[in-house]
Amino acid sequence: MVRTVLGVLAGNMIFAGSAALVFYFTRSDLYAPSTAGFIFFCTLIGIAFALFAGFVAGAIGARPDLVAGLLLAFTIAIAATISAISAITRPDRGAMWLQIFAVVLMSPAATFGDWLRKSRG
Numbered sequence: 001m002v003r004t005v006l007g008v009l010a011g012n013m014i015f016a017g018s019a020a021l022v023f024y025f026t027r028s029d030l031y032a033p034s035t036a037g038f039i040f041f042c043t044l045i046g047i048a049f050a051l052f053a054g055f056v057a058g059a060i061g062a063r064p065d066l067v068a069g070l071l072l073a074f075t076i077a078i079a080a081t082i083s084a085i086s087a088i089t090r091p092d093r094g095a096m097w098l099q100i101f102a103v104v105l106m107s108p109a110a111t112f113g114d115w116l117r118k119s120r121g
Contacts, residue, residue: 004068007060011053011072011110016079018049019098031087031095043101050076050106054113069114073107080107 022045023030028038054069061068080102087096 004061004063004071007057007062007068008071008075010060011057011068012075014053014056015046015049015072015076015106015110019046030098033095034097039097039101042098043105046098046102046106047109050109051113051116054110054115055117056113057110058114058117064118066111066114066118069111069117072110072114076107076110077103 019042022042026038028034034042054072057068057072058066080099084096084099084103087099
């Protein structure tokens with residue numbers, strides 16, 4: 001159980017850290033309106049890092065099932081939902097595209113990353 005928790009924490013660090021670095025290096029505001037190209041770029045990067053984070057979480061957890069990937073997906077979805085609720089309650093924070101894509105595409109990608117780890121071996 002401890003390994004699973006450590007794997008999920010490591011996966012969260014990978015996923016959230018990559019998002020923070022993308023927005024830092026592009027000097028973009030998370031809640032500002034963005035171009036379609038930037039949204040597409042960030043979504044692809046987010047899916048890729050969610051896959052990697054799920055793979056790492058599963059590898060550290062070393063479980064024969066997908067619990068680590070599912071827990072990671074759950075934490076990604078919960079964090080994105082909390083962020084979206086926060087954005088709704090503040091009128092200066094209107095754009096929620098990243099939160100929506102995190103719930104719909106990136107959190108399942110974390111589970112898929114754990115599935116890839118499991119299927120390898």
